[in-house]
Structure formats: structure tokens, C-alpha cells
Amino acid sequence: MSYSVYKIMHVVSIVIFFSLYGMACVKAQKNTDHKLEKILTGVLLLIIIASGMGLGARLGVLKGGFPFWVNVKMAIWFIIGIGGTIVLKRIPHNAIKFFWFSVGLLILASYMANYKLG
Numbered sequence: 001m002s003y004s005v006y007k008i009m010h011v012v013s014i015v016i017f018f019s020l021y022g023m024a025c026v027k028a029q030k031n032t033d034h035k036l037e038k039i040l041t042g043v044l045l046l047i048i049i050a051s052g053m054g055l056g057a058r059l060g061v062l063k064g065g066f067p068f069w070v071n072v073k074m075a076i077w078f079i080i081g082i083g084g085t086i087v088l089k090r091i092p093h094n095a096i097k098f099f100w101f102s103v104g105l106l107i108l109a110s111y112m113a114n115y116k117l118g
Helices: 003-029 035-059 068-090 092-115
Strands: none
Touching: 003 035, 003 068, 003 092, 035 068, 068 092
């Protein structure tokens, strides 16, 4: 696939992921069922990572190991993916706070990708 296709997949998946994750956080605080949102966010996380790796391959930055900024982005998505699941399951009353923390991490990940720091 081309760079443009990977970029569109990556950005659109991130937008949909955060929309569904926000819905799951609100539903978790109201003690309503949010299983579908959790499943879809997991699928979208896979698409985000796959399209991100495709972008890295198209840019040629993945040759010889991951650069620092890719490692930071991977760590951020690991925190958002695993942390978000744990928060929704174990401490749903803090789900909205973790959502906004995740938005902050998203801003950091975007900054790292745009300026390719490290």
C-alpha cells in the first residue's frame, strides 16, 4: 500500500479509537454495558499499530531497529491500550480522568511523530 493509504488508516483509526474509548468511559461511569466499545477499541489498536508500522516502513525509519521516537510512541500506545482496559475494568469511576490523560499522551505521540525527536 502507499504512504497515503497508511497515513489515512492511521489517523482515522486514532480518531475512531478515541471516540469509542470516550464512549466506553462514559458508559463505564454510568455502569452500563460497554463491551462493544471495548472490543472495537482493541481492533482499532491493532489497525493503529499495523498502519503505523506500514508508515515506518514506507519512510524507511525502521531499518536497523526502531528510532527513539518510535519506541516512545509504542510505549504510549501500550499505556493507552493496556491502561485503558484496566481502568475500565477495575476502576471505572476514574475512566474519564484516564481518558484525558490518554489525550495528553496522544498529543505527546503526535509531537514525537511530527518532529521525529531522538
